[in-house]
Amino acid sequence: MRHSSVRGEGAPAQAAGDISDGGSGAPGAVPRPRSGSDSGSGPGGGQLTRRGRRRVLRWVSSVLSFLILATAAGGYLYYRHLNGSIKTDVLNLGENKLGGSKPNAFGQTPLNILLIGSDARDDAANQALGGATDTFDGPPLADVQMLLHLSADRSNMSVVSMPRDTMLMMPKCTEPGGKVHQASKGLVQTNESLSRGGPGCTVAAWQELTRIPIDHFMMIDFKGVVTMADAIGGVPVCVQQNVHSRTKDGKGSGLKLTKGENVIQGEQALQWLRTRYGFEDGTDLGRTHAQHMYMNSMAREFRKNAKLSNPMKLNSLAQAAIKAMVVDPGLNKIDKLYDLSVELKKVPTGRITMTTMPWVYSTREEGRVEPKPGEAEDLFRMVREDIALDGKGSGDPAASPSAPAASGSPAAPSQPAADPAAPPAKIPVSVRNATGGKDGGQGRVKNRANDVASLLVGKGFTKAVADTTPAGEDTTVVRFSSPDQAGDAQALATALGLPAGAVEKSEDVSGIVLFVGKDWRTGNAPTPPPPAPTKAPDSARPLNGDNDKECMAIQEGFTW
Numbered sequence: 001m002r003h004s005s006v007r008g009e010g011a012p013a014q015a016a017g018d019i020s021d022g023g024s025g026a027p028g029a030v031p032r033p034r035s036g037s038d039s040g041s042g043p044g045g046g047q048l049t050r051r052g053r054r055r056v057l058r059w060v061s062s063v064l065s066f067l068i069l070a071t072a073a074g075g076y077l078y079y080r081h082l083n084g085s086i087k088t089d090v091l092n093l094g095e096n097k098l099g100g101s102k103p104n105a106f107g108q109t110p111l112n113i114l115l116i117g118s119d120a121r122d123d124a125a126n127q128a129l130g131g132a133t134d135t136f137d138g139p140p141l142a143d144v145q146m147l148l149h150l151s152a153d154r155s156n157m158s159v160v161s162m163p164r165d166t167m168l169m170m171p172k173c174t175e176p177g178g179k180v181h182q183a184s185k186g187l188v189q190t191n192e193s194l195s196r197g198g199p200g201c202t203v204a205a206w207q208e209l210t211r212i213p214i215d216h217f218m219m220i221d222f223k224g225v226v227t228m229a230d231a232i233g234g235v236p237v238c239v240q241q242n243v244h245s246r247t248k249d250g251k252g253s254g255l256k257l258t259k260g261e262n263v264i265q266g267e268q269a270l271q272w273l274r275t276r277y278g279f280e281d282g283t284d285l286g287r288t289h290a291q292h293m294y295m296n297s298m299a300r301e302f303r304k305n306a307k308l309s310n311p312m313k314l315n316s317l318a319q320a321a322i323k324a325m326v327v328d329p330g331l332n333k334i335d336k337l338y339d340l341s342v343e344l345k346k347v348p349t350g351r352i353t354m355t356t357m358p359w360v361y362s363t364r365e366e367g368r369v370e371p372k373p374g375e376a377e378d379l380f381r382m383v384r385e386d387i388a389l390d391g392k393g394s395g396d397p398a399a400s401p402s403a404p405a406a407s408g409s410p411a412a413p414s415q416p417a418a419d420p421a422a423p424p425a426k427i428p429v430s431v432r433n434a435t436g437g438k439d440g441g442q443g444r445v446k447n448r449a450n451d452v453a454s455l456l457v458g459k460g461f462t463k464a465v466a467d468t469t470p471a472g473e474d475t476t477v478v479r480f481s482s483p484d485q486a487g488d489a490q491a492l493a494t495a496l497g498l499p500a501g502a503v504e505k506s507e508d509v510s511g512i513v514l515f516v517g518k519d520w521r522t523g524n525a526p527t528p529p530p531p532a533p534t535k536a537p538d539s540a541r542p543l544n545g546d547n548d549k550e551c552m553a554i555q556e557g558f559t560w
Contacts, residue, residue: 082322083334091217091328093173093197094204098213101152103505105490107483108152110386111343112212116199116219117144139195142202147212149383154343156351156388159295160379160540161288162206163359165368166190171208173201187365199326209371210380216340219326234265235298237272237290238551241559245271245278252277256560269294278558285356289541290552292354296545300349352545353389355379355536375537382533385501389542391535421491424460429492430513431456431464434471437518444472445521452516455524459495464514473517476526479506480513488512497525499532 103109118140142164149158170184173196181196193202199219207214238261245252255271255278257264264272273291280286322334331337358372358379371377382389421427433449436442449466456464476498480489486505489512493503496514520526536542543550 082319085319085322086332086334087326088329088332089198089219089326090176090200091330092203092207092214093175093200094171094207095174096171096204096208098207098211100215101213104152104386105486105493105500105503105505106152107486107505110152111148111150111216111340112214112383113148113150114199114203114206114214114217115144115146115148116142116194116202116217118142118194118199118219141191142194142199143191145190145202145206147206147210147214147383149212149386150343150347151388152386154346156353156390156392157344157347157545158383158389158536159292159352159354160383161292161354161356162190163284163288163357163369164189164191166357166359167362167365167368167370168205168209170196171201171204173197173204187362187370189365189368199328210383212380212383216328216331218331220324232265232298232301234263235269235294235301236261236263236548237294237297238262238549239554240551241554243278243552243554243558244560245275245558247277252558278555280553280555282555285541286552286555288356289543292356292541292543293550293552296349296352296354296543296547296550299352299545300548348546350544350546351388351390351392353536354543354545355389355540358537358539372539375539378533378537379540382536385499385532387532387534389536389540390544421487424491424495425462427461427463427488427492428511429453429456429461429464430467430509430511432467432469432471432513432515434473434476434515434517435521436472437474438472440472442518442521448516448521452514452520456492456495456514461492461495467513471515473515474519475529476502476517476520477515478503478512479509479515480504481506481509481511485512497528499529 101110101112144164145162147160147162149160151157166189167187168190169186170181170188170193172183173181173193175181175197179197181201190205193205199217203214203217206212237257239257239259242259243255243257245255253271253275255268255275257268273294274287275290276282276284276287279290327337331340358375359369360372362368362370364370379389381387431449431453433444435448436444449468453464453466476496478489478493478498480486480503483505486503489503490500492512492514493500517526519529
């Protein structure tokens with residue numbers, strides 16, 4: 001896997017490791033060798049092992065990928081000279097390219113960023129931290145995968161983690177040089193996606209599973225992570241009792257804390273993030289919860305920590321972060337990272353929600369997990385439809401017309417609210433027959449565009465006409481080309497009973513176009529989808545970014 005810097009220089013992939021204190025990546029699974037590059041050795045002993053450092057640093061680096069974006073605005077001048085250090089790779093190696101996130105009816109565009117932590121150990125510095133010498137220069141694994149969703153109106157942010165041992169059908173991925181990794185014929189562990197051509201295949205796998213368009217990725221190396229952690233002066237965490245993560249046979253992270261709040265940094269922070277034995281029920285579920293607590297706390301510290309105004313500390317933090325990451329070409333300049341950070345900083349910590357993909361143990365692969373039927377899709381749908389996971393709504397501009405709209409381009413200015421709709425008789429509408437679906441598998445219903453155009457005329461849209469341009473959509477959608485058509489497009493959707501999410505601004509159409517999808521092959525209205533969830537399911541273990549009272553429960557037998 002090769003990456004190029006923004007100046008076109010070749011550079012090897014550099015990524016970070018996952019967190020473990022020796023057990024399985026699957027929540028609650030018994031210790032076992034991990035897929036791909038695992039040495040198969042048991043958990044570390046009395047000291048924080050090199051393997052343990054590799055795993056925790058890999059996760060910390062993913063946390064910091066999120067945080068460096070959230071704070072970049074404060075140190076822009078110190079970052080500019082680092083442009084030449086940014087490494088890039090292809091965004092999507094799959095065949096099913098969904099494109100970027102689409103603007104809503106008010107010209108606002110959400111952002112979806114996939115954060116990847118890899119266990120690549122392909123240079124001396126990474127190998128010194130990475131341990132597991134038999135895996136040096138081996139294929140990397142995407143052991144940490146977190147999707148960050150920034151709402152279209154910038155009122156809220158959601159983060160969805162996927163367990164590293166999730167079993168998926170892997171899509172076909174084609175490397176820029178032409179090497180093809182065929183689609184899997186059976187289930188494959190999700191962390192293996194990275195070895196199928198790079199982070200672009202991890203993006204493709206996420207899109208195949210979730211149908212969420214991914215706009216950017218950030219893959220993080222763990223070199224310099226300790227420097228970055230020290231630069232912010234520590235992170236407050238809380239435990240309900242004294243805790244020591246060490247079993248009788250020497251397993252565990254070695255974390256030792258007293259009851260209540262503790263400010264941790266350096267090696268102790270790494271121990272916190274890798275602790276499984278001693279937290280809650282001793283499974284990966286507890287570890288993930290602890291990681292989310294740490295990430296939220298660190299985000300709060302970044303926002304209020306005056307130490308980051310120190311130019312020397314800020315410069316050190318910036319250098320460590322920039323040299324440690326690989327991004328897609330859309331984030332290949334400091335200016336672009338700066339613009340993105342401005343968008344992310346609009347969200348108050350109280351509207352950040354951390355979740356884990358709901359999962360169940362696989363009945364086909366022992367010790368592995370699969371997405372939980374129903375509830376995992378509910379979580380993905382909320383992200384797709386830009387529904388806040390905290391149940392507080394999204395500051396919908398339809399309800400608050402004065403609310404500023406946000407653009408999908410971090411550097412673009414906000415867009416004004418939609419103009420009022422014209423009377424139906426004055427709204428020109430083109431109707432396209434897209435009833436065959438995106439894959440065309442069912443074939444298009446004959447004369448469907450004419451039938452729906454006649455239906456619209458009967459509803460007062462007397463300028464509706466059939467358009468013979470070939471199209472295919474799984475669900476019926478209204479697209480418009482100009483911001484001043486947003487109100488008219490929304491009025492059309494309302495007349496047909498379509499949800500607000502079915503209205504999209506697009507440069508690929510002229511005027512207002514109704515795409516009659518596979519969900520409307522017959523009848524006078526599309527088949528309505530079930531109501532969308534309004535809050536993340538409890539199985540996703542949602543954690544609010546403002547919750548500074550959260551305190552880790554301690555597993556019996558690990559107190560002192």
